[in-house]
Amino acid sequence: MKELLRKAFTLGWGAMVLTREAAEKLVDELVKKGEVGQEEARDLVNDLLERGKKEREEAQKVIRQEIAQVLGELNLPSRDDLLRLEEKVDRLLRPCGEQ
Numbered sequence: 001m002k003e004l005l006r007k008a009f010t011l012g013w014g015a016m017v018l019t020r021e022a023a024e025k026l027v028d029e030l031v032k033k034g035e036v037g038q039e040e041a042r043d044l045v046n047d048l049l050e051r052g053k054k055e056r057e058e059a060q061k062v063i064r065q066e067i068a069q070v071l072g073e074l075n076l077p078s079r080d081d082l083l084r085l086e087e088k089v090d091r092l093l094r095p096c097g098e099q
Helices: 002-011 020-032 038-074 079-093
Strands: none
Touching: 020 038
């Protein structure tokens, strides 16, 4: 059962949204059913939480890459572009002789 649980989380987004409380509750049920030993329970909870953290980080990486690609395709000015333009406008609006 423990391996089945790990495979299920590997295939889906389940571990990504799993909180410590939910993981502990899930593992407690496995302990009660005798499918996981008490000593394994803590390791399983930590494993599930670590897997969730890695899945979230990977999802964030993919999302950032997709957003960067879409923004690049839209040919929108960057923050640096806008700051340079703002500085240029400020210089142009200054009275002559003022730095």
